[in-house]
Amino acid sequence: MLTLNRHFQPHPDVVDTPLDNDETVLLHLTRSAYYTLNPTGSRIWRGLKQGWSLQDISHSLQQVFEVDAQRADRSVLALVQELSENELVQPPN
Template identity: 40%
Template sequence: MVEISATTILSGAAESSIHGSIDWTQLDRIVLRPSPDVQGTTMDGETVLLDLSSGRYYTLNRLGSVIWEHCTGQNTMVDIHAVICDRFDVASERALGDLVDLANELVQEGLLQQERR
């Protein structure tokens, strides 16, 4: 459902930091924001992200792009889940699973930072 493809332009020696995974019990308190090292653009509903610290770039599909667009540091995971359910014809549980999976992946790749409110 959520597709992310990654390609490396330059296999950097960037240190991989330790990023904790999303805590399912705290979804109403977790907010996500893009890492300052990420430059992105959305075209034709898909998002291309470049991680300037590693030289890797990524493409997010439509669902991934909507999730990314709402990771502004303002919305909680619960807020973003509500947006997905509203915008896509998808079962609530499935949407939540996809959201948490993608958020985990983006946090682990260092593209998103998570904060607890």
């Protein structure tokens, strides 16, 4: 079960490119699949790249986007679950 005290990191086969509109494009090199993250997803991705816990990322969303804790928590958990299912992130080694 995915919880906020967990850490994830980008999969080594994934590269990212930030776009001018605060979106981010992810490319999984071995699967030749790409994904686009909106500004919220981009902020979550940056937190993952910096080694933050999912809880720390949620706190950041609460401050930047002025959302309540439950909404931020749900957003982080949902996106990380989806990224994990698509092999874009993994637990740290």
